Amino acid sequence: MRSESLSLSDLFKFDYFSCLRSDYAKNDCSVCIDLCPEDAMVFDRSRLTLDAKKCTGCAACVGGCPTEALSSELFDPNRFAVEFPGRSGNMISCKENIPCLGALSVEHLITIAIRSESEVVCDLFHCKECPVNSNTLVLKSIENAIIEAQDFLDAAGIKKRISAVTEVSQSETDIGRRGLLKKLAGIASEIGEERTLGETASRVDGRVPLKRVLLKNSLKTVSEDFEATALSGSPFSFVADKKIDAQTCTNCQECAMFCPTGALSLLQDNSGIIFQSGKCIACGICDDICRPGSIGTVAGIDLVDFAFDRMQLLVKHKLEICEECKVAFPYRGGEMLCDRCRDFRDNFSDIFTLAKDME
Numbered sequence: 001m002r003s004e005s006l007s008l009s010d011l012f013k014f015d016y017f018s019c020l021r022s023d024y025a026k027n028d029c030s031v032c033i034d035l036c037p038e039d040a041m042v043f044d045r046s047r048l049t050l051d052a053k054k055c056t057g058c059a060a061c062v063g064g065c066p067t068e069a070l071s072s073e074l075f076d077p078n079r080f081a082v083e084f085p086g087r088s089g090n091m092i093s094c095k096e097n098i099p100c101l102g103a104l105s106v107e108h109l110i111t112i113a114i115r116s117e118s119e120v121v122c123d124l125f126h127c128k129e130c131p132v133n134s135n136t137l138v139l140k141s142i143e144n145a146i147i148e149a150q151d152f153l154d155a156a157g158i159k160k161r162i163s164a165v166t167e168v169s170q171s172e173t174d175i176g177r178r179g180l181l182k183k184l185a186g187i188a189s190e191i192g193e194e195r196t197l198g199e200t201a202s203r204v205d206g207r208v209p210l211k212r213v214l215l216k217n218s219l220k221t222v223s224e225d226f227e228a229t230a231l232s233g234s235p236f237s238f239v240a241d242k243k244i245d246a247q248t249c250t251n252c253q254e255c256a257m258f259c260p261t262g263a264l265s266l267l268q269d270n271s272g273i274i275f276q277s278g279k280c281i282a283c284g285i286c287d288d289i290c291r292p293g294s295i296g297t298v299a300g301i302d303l304v305d306f307a308f309d310r311m312q313l314l315v316k317h318k319l320e321i322c323e324e325c326k327v328a329f330p331y332r333g334g335e336m337l338c339d340r341c342r343d344f345r346d347n348f349s350d351i352f353t354l355a356k357d358m359e
Contacts, residue, residue: 011057011073014041014050018069018207021048023260024285031064035102035141037134058132060102064141066238066281067260068209075099078210081108085115091165093123100132101142106238107211109149109162114218119161122146148236155231156303158222208261208279216278219307229304239306240282241298242275244314249273249294250339251317251330255286264314270328272316277301278309 016022020029032041033048040054041061059072080098087097092112094100101122104112113120127139146164153160242264256264256273263279264286266272286295295314305312317330322338324345329338337345 012050012052012055012059013071013073014048015069015071016048018067019048020067020069020260020283020285024258024289026288027283027285029066029283031066032061032070035061035064035135035137037132037138056132058100058102060100060132060138060141062103063105063108063145064102065105066209066283067207068211072099072103075103077103077105077108078214080104081111081211081214082115084112085117090116090118091121091123094126094130095123100130100138101127102132102138104145105211106145106148106152106236107209107215109145110152111211111214111218113149113153113160113162114158114222116160119163122162122164124164124166152231152236156219157226159225209281212261212279212281216307216309219303223304223307226303229302231301231303231306235297235299236282238282239277239301240280241277241301242280242286242314243296243298244273245294245296246315246317246330247332248292249315249317249330250292251319252291254289255295258285258289260285267313267316269319271319273314275312275314276309277306277312 014032020027037058037060038054038056040051040056042049042051057072057074059075062070062072062075062077075098081104084092084097089096092098092101092104098104101124109120109122122142124139124142127133127142130138133139143164146162149162153162251271253266253270253273256266259265260283261279261281263276263281265274265276267274282297287297302310304310318332319328320331320336321327322329322341323336324341325338327338335342
């Protein structure tokens with residue numbers, strides 16, 4: 001069954017079951033569709049699939065996927081984020097060590113910056129003329145990721161730098177894309193029988209993307225240097241803090257059931273909702289699925305809570321048994337009736353009155 005969820009090209013893989021559009025049909029994530037210059041990501045009978053004939057394996061969409069449903073057969077961005085800081089040089093370039101900078105997410109860039117001794121420089125010199133950037137969206141996505149990564153570092157008070165350059169010397173660009181792919185293929189064969197970082201993390205953290213695990217581990221190493229634990233400023237695209245209005249929450253629990261990474265979970269007695277910002281990928285599914293609109297986003301996050309996966313109790317209800325339907329519900333005083341039974345009685349009581357009068 002699992003193999004049927006994988007769409008493959010020679011160099012690329014799409015895992016349908018890891019896609020947000022599979023977790024929640026009404027989710028409108030379209031990052032891969034928007035970025036792909038070959039229109040290789042398509043909808044077939046309401047199901048997002050990879051057109052292997054069109055896919056060139058450029059990896060430009062890999063970094064943008066919030067759940068790591070997209071992956072390259074030749075390049076592992078998570079392994080790159082761990083190993084790059086130990087290599088000579090500080091430049092990330094599509095002509096030297098990566099198929100496309102679009103393969104790195106904001107989280108990867110922050111991880112690399114934190115673990116590097118010197119400023120990390122991203123080579124964007126070739127992007128404008130690159131066929132992968134034919135729709136101009138790939139370059140914009142890369143630029144936005146670099147800016148957001150630096151904004152995050154600045155907001156956290158982490159004295160690390162990541163920047164972009166649009167001019168490089170010829171000696172730094174002579175490897176060429178064909179040589180790079182050959183080089184990457186050699187690296188892939190060297191790690192052939194090793195267990196990948198992704199497989200290890202999936203056993204530990206369930207559905208949490210490995211890039212998130214790497215980011216949190218990196219933040220732990222500099223946690224003593226945080227200037228402030230509260231991360232304020234503009235909202236970041238890859239993380240959010242949540243709140244729940246206890247007065248309107250019906251304890252339907254759908255927000256936790258549909259959360260793709262387990263950031264929202266239930267108390268053991270099902271009387272409340274727990275949240276971990278370190279697992280939240282800001283997909284917005286919980287906001288969309290909550291009918292009374294009880295759940296929302298709080299500006300900023302607590303860095304310590306985020307890095308160490310601390311749990312927050314968002315809401316806890318006093319549960320009682322409804323006198324009509326005999327189902328547990330959040331009791332807020334008054335009649336022992338759940339909202340559903342009360343609404344039904346108020347809206348249709350006249351029907352039962354008429355039936356009684358006819359007897």
